[in-house]
Amino acid sequence: MQTDAVLAHIEATLDDARERWFEFLRIPSVSAQPAHAADCGRAAAWVRDQLAAMGFDAALHDTPGHPVVLGRHPGPGGNAPHLLFYGHYDVQPAEPLELWTHPPFDPALSDGPHGPRVVARGAVDDKGQVMMWLEALRAWHAVHGTLPVRVTALIEGEEEVGSPNLDRFLAEHADALRGDVTVISDTGMWDIDTPALTTRLRGLAYMQVVVRAAKRDLHSGIFGGSALNPINLLTRILGELHDADGRVQLPGFYDGVREVPQSLQGDWAALGFDEAEFLGGIGLSVPSGERGRTGLERLWARPTADVNGIWGGYAGPGAKTVIAAEAGAKVSFRLVPGQDPAAVVRSFHDFVQARLPADARAEITGDASPGVEVPADSRFVQAAQEALAEEYGRPAVLIGSGGSIPVVGSMRRLLGMDSVLMGFGLDDDQVHSPNEKFEWRCFHKGLRSHARLLGKLAG
Amino acid sequence: MQTDAVLAHIEATLDDARERWFEFLRIPSVSAQPAHAADCGRAAAWVRDQLAAMGFDAALHDTPGHPVVLGRHPGPGGNAPHLLFYGHYDVQPAEPLELWTHPPFDPALSDGPHGPRVVARGAVDDKGQVMMWLEALRAWHAVHGTLPVRVTALIEGEEEVGSPNLDRFLAEHADALRGDVTVISDTGMWDIDTPALTTRLRGLAYMQVVVRAAKRDLHSGIFGGSALNPINLLTRILGELHDADGRVQLPGFYDGVREVPQSLQGDWAALGFDEAEFLGGIGLSVPSGERGRTGLERLWARPTADVNGIWGGYAGPGAKTVIAAEAGAKVSFRLVPGQDPAAVVRSFHDFVQARLPADARAEITGDASPGVEVPADSRFVQAAQEALAEEYGRPAVLIGSGGSIPVVGSMRRLLGMDSVLMGFGLDDDQVHSPNEKFEWRCFHKGLRSHARLLGKLAG
Numbered sequence: 001m002q003t004d005a006v007l008a009h010i011e012a013t014l015d016d017a018r019e020r021w022f023e024f025l026r027i028p029s030v031s032a033q034p035a036h037a038a039d040c041g042r043a044a045a046w047v048r049d050q051l052a053a054m055g056f057d058a059a060l061h062d063t064p065g066h067p068v069v070l071g072r073h074p075g076p077g078g079n080a081p082h083l084l085f086y087g088h089y090d091v092q093p094a095e096p097l098e099l100w101t102h103p104p105f106d107p108a109l110s111d112g113p114h115g116p117r118v119v120a121r122g123a124v125d126d127k128g129q130v131m132m133w134l135e136a137l138r139a140w141h142a143v144h145g146t147l148p149v150r151v152t153a154l155i156e157g158e159e160e161v162g163s164p165n166l167d168r169f170l171a172e173h174a175d176a177l178r179g180d181v182t183v184i185s186d187t188g189m190w191d192i193d194t195p196a197l198t199t200r201l202r203g204l205a206y207m208q209v210v211v212r213a214a215k216r217d218l219h220s221g222i223f224g225g226s227a228l229n230p231i232n233l234l235t236r237i238l239g240e241l242h243d244a245d246g247r248v249q250l251p252g253f254y255d256g257v258r259e260v261p262q263s264l265q266g267d268w269a270a271l272g273f274d275e276a277e278f279l280g281g282i283g284l285s286v287p288s289g290e291r292g293r294t295g296l297e298r299l300w301a302r303p304t305a306d307v308n309g310i311w312g313g314y315a316g317p318g319a320k321t322v323i324a325a326e327a328g329a330k331v332s333f334r335l336v337p338g339q340d341p342a343a344v345v346r347s348f349h350d351f352v353q354a355r356l357p358a359d360a361r362a363e364i365t366g367d368a369s370p371g372v373e374v375p376a377d378s379r380f381v382q383a384a385q386e387a388l389a390e391e392y393g394r395p396a397v398l399i400g401s402g403g404s405i406p407v408v409g410s411m412r413r414l415l416g417m418d419s420v421l422m423g424f425g426l427d428d429d430q431v432h433s434p435n436e437k438f439e440w441r442c443f444h445k446g447l448r449s450h451a452r453l454l455g456k457l458a459g
Numbered sequence: 460m461q462t463d464a465v466l467a468h469i470e471a472t473l474d475d476a477r478e479r480w481f482e483f484l485r486i487p488s489v490s491a492q493p494a495h496a497a498d499c500g501r502a503a504a505w506v507r508d509q510l511a512a513m514g515f516d517a518a519l520h521d522t523p524g525h526p527v528v529l530g531r532h533p534g535p536g537g538n539a540p541h542l543l544f545y546g547h548y549d550v551q552p553a554e555p556l557e558l559w560t561h562p563p564f565d566p567a568l569s570d571g572p573h574g575p576r577v578v579a580r581g582a583v584d585d586k587g588q589v590m591m592w593l594e595a596l597r598a599w600h601a602v603h604g605t606l607p608v609r610v611t612a613l614i615e616g617e618e619e620v621g622s623p624n625l626d627r628f629l630a631e632h633a634d635a636l637r638g639d640v641t642v643i644s645d646t647g648m649w650d651i652d653t654p655a656l657t658t659r660l661r662g663l664a665y666m667q668v669v670v671r672a673a674k675r676d677l678h679s680g681i682f683g684g685s686a687l688n689p690i691n692l693l694t695r696i697l698g699e700l701h702d703a704d705g706r707v708q709l710p711g712f713y714d715g716v717r718e719v720p721q722s723l724q725g726d727w728a729a730l731g732f733d734e735a736e737f738l739g740g741i742g743l744s745v746p747s748g749e750r751g752r753t754g755l756e757r758l759w760a761r762p763t764a765d766v767n768g769i770w771g772g773y774a775g776p777g778a779k780t781v782i783a784a785e786a787g788a789k790v791s792f793r794l795v796p797g798q799d800p801a802a803v804v805r806s807f808h809d810f811v812q813a814r815l816p817a818d819a820r821a822e823i824t825g826d827a828s829p830g831v832e833v834p835a836d837s838r839f840v841q842a843a844q845e846a847l848a849e850e851y852g853r854p855a856v857l858i859g860s861g862g863s864i865p866v867v868g869s870m871r872r873l874l875g876m877d878s879v880l881m882g883f884g885l886d887d888d889q890v891h892s893p894n895e896k897f898e899w900r901c902f903h904k905g906l907r908s909h910a911r912l913l914g915k916l917a918g
């Protein structure tokens with residue numbers, strides 16, 4: 001009953017909600033670009049004001065980078081659950097601007113195959129997804145004068161640059177932040193008609209290795225056949241990262257990796273993932289990676305090793321017969337729950353060191369965050385499943401994600417909290433690319449789903 | 460008798476010779492830099508005028524690049540041998556200028572451990588070495604009114620940019636150029652007291668390979684574990700270039716490679732090459748390359764494979780989780796006499812293609828020139844040995860070179876001519892680097908050696 005009135009209010013005030021969303025999108029809060037530092041501050045203040053308007057005790061907290069917005073609302077009191085909503089107000093750079101069909105910070109509705117959509121930088125990542133739960137909270141507050149649960153809202157401004165100051169903030173404000181569960185909308189649906197909760201995220205070990213030998217660049221005619229070549233060496237090392245079956249060869253790499261339970265395997269099979277279509281979209285036809293695994297297993301439940309960049313010697317036009325003094329690479333490992341990130345980092349060190357001949361030295365840097373698994377049987381996940389099923393008229397599916405959301409691991413590690421990952425993005429939303437968009441239908445039903453979830457958890 | 464008078468003339472006019480050499484060095488004939496195109500033309504005209512002054516029929520020949528100087532002198536007539544002198548008037552860029560202790564195009568004598576030296580761009584490569592034989596010819600002409608042999612002089616202006624127009628020039632002027640032997644001064648001595656003739660040069664196959672897979676860069680979280688990674692693939696391919704014994708793994712790579720004859724092995728052993736010292740100078744301690752070979756064998760008589768450059772993906776600061784759409788490398792093979800350069804190029808194609816999975820494509824470009832061996836028992840080499848022994852009071856050693864001088868192969872292939880490689884550079888001459896120098900003693904005795912060689916061959 002309470003929820004029905006909130007949904008009715010949402011429908012009656014949709015235009016206002018859209019206008020607020022557009023206001024937020026017009027602030028070019030690009031965290032990576034110093035020229036937009038003031039815009040990041042403006043975006044933070046704007047969010048704080050939204051929270052204050054619905055009764056939050058809200059404030060900006062300075063960091064060495066962009067400020068964190070923290071708001072607290074007591075809700076109805078009593079033993080109502082305490083939800084920690086997390087999101088980020090910063091966005092990726094919009095460049096290259098010439099590829100946008102519309103100015104990236106001048107949001108507008110345009111027509112697409114699924115009806116109207118909003119094209120703008122941050123439309124979905126993460127301003128649009130944040131606005132869904134902000135508007136759901138606002139509607140509850142407007143209709144009932146308070147919120148049905150206790151809410152803490154944490155909106156940071158450095159997610160797109162790796163959240164360098166967030167863990168420290170979480171640790172320093174642990175008592176104020178700690179609640180029953182974190183709610184995050186920064187993930188996607190299975191497809192536009194099928195809602196999803198993400199229950200697995202891969203972690204990431206991102207390493208840089210630089211191999212050095214002679215003290216200067218050498219002429220390959222004079223020294224070739226006698227002097228160690230760091231590029232030859234680096235390719236030999238990295239070329240051994242996988243065996244012929246696509247398994248990563250770091251010692252102990254698969255320690256702790258768990259098989260996907262039969263029941264979940266069945267759920268994933270029922271999703272009907274078409275890997276040929278998935279790969280066809282990027283011009284490929286044959287899956288790479290570990291043999292003997294299904295497509296979704298490889299993407300969601302198996303760790304990987306990818307060289308993300310490599311450099312050394314001469315890369316210009318024509319020929320230069322140089323033996324370079326050094327060569328380097330960026331190497332990343334997607335991790336799954338059960339793997340120890342620190343052990344993977346150590347193993348990569350060992351893997352490289354074991355392959356260095358005399359005279360070669362390697363400088364290895366990097367760090368790692370773990371893969372995360374969210375318990376699928378918590379009351380919060382169940383409430384989210386019910387909310388989504390009611391809104392969409394079909395069950396929500398439990399999916400994994402091949403990517404990483406480090407804050408989910410931080411919430412677990414620093415606050416002891418699990419997360420509900422309820423997101424409404426689609427695969428073709430062009431996140432981080434020109435013409436980022438968010439389907440109006442996704443926004444609208446996502447907002448309603450958040451309102452329903454709050455009702456389900458009402459204390 | 461004839462030669463003694465020439466040597467006496469050389470001694471009496473040394474100051475003039477030095478002044479002419481300096482004049483030549485003052486022309487900044489940098490072939491790679493369009494701003495110096497007119498200077499290249501000036502240098503060519505200057506050389507032509509030198510030839511004309513000693514009775515040559517000399518002219519400039521235009522090419523799509525810088526002109527070739529061609530001069531012909533009939534010598535004494537009769538059955539006198541016909542020598543083709545080859546050299547180049549162009550020089551490498553002088554940059555970085557700030558590392559020069561003296562302006563690179565303002566030659567001056569300065570003191571070094573071996574007495575006076577000339578510091579300038581082109582001091583040794585190749586203006587200084589060209590001036591030795593030009594001055595020897597001039598002295599013969601001045602003393603005897605003609606030359607003791609028939610001489611054709613060919614001085615090009617594009618050696619430092621790969622001689623793109625030379626082969627065509629050789630083919631088109633084959634009848635005019637073809638003589639008994641080519642004489643080239645563009646190599647070095649064993650040490651400042653030990654003259655040398657270079658009888659082996661390695662060839663070079665220089666290849667570029669670019670590997671492509673998906674049609675765009677991918678996010679490694681979303682696609683890692685399913686999509687082919689071109690950098691992983693390229694490192695796997697190039698990492699297999701050598702086996703554990705340092706042998707190159709291209710099929711048929713060693714076809715035609717000949718073992719160094721015992722007698723030559725003995726000569727090389729007698730040189731007392733200290734590989735530890737050679738490597739110590741560049742900060743290395745352990746030889747790389749093929750096991751079971753001596754240091755000079757690996758440098759002079761064994762083929763190699765070196766990756767000279769590699770690129771792909773993200774090489775900036777921090778982390779970018781990209782699976783690049785392509786990755787590339789420059790790969791070169793030093794070749795030895797007996798190897799078929801075209802076969803090596805084909806084998807590299809095959810080597811790469813055999814390692815490409817479905818969905819991967821490789822674009823491979825490049826070309827190759829052969830290793831060259833000069834018959835050590837020709838009358839011309841013997842004459843050069845005698846000339847050097849008389850000048851230095853000790854025998855000349857027969858050495859190899861790990862580098863490549865493609866024109867030597869072209870002379871063989873297009874004109875059917877062998878070359879006498881009599882050069883007077885030292886290892887520390889800083890060729891192609893700031894503060895290039897040529898020892899005055901090397902220049903002086905080199906000039907006298909050339910005068911003696913002409914006397915030995917007098918018809």
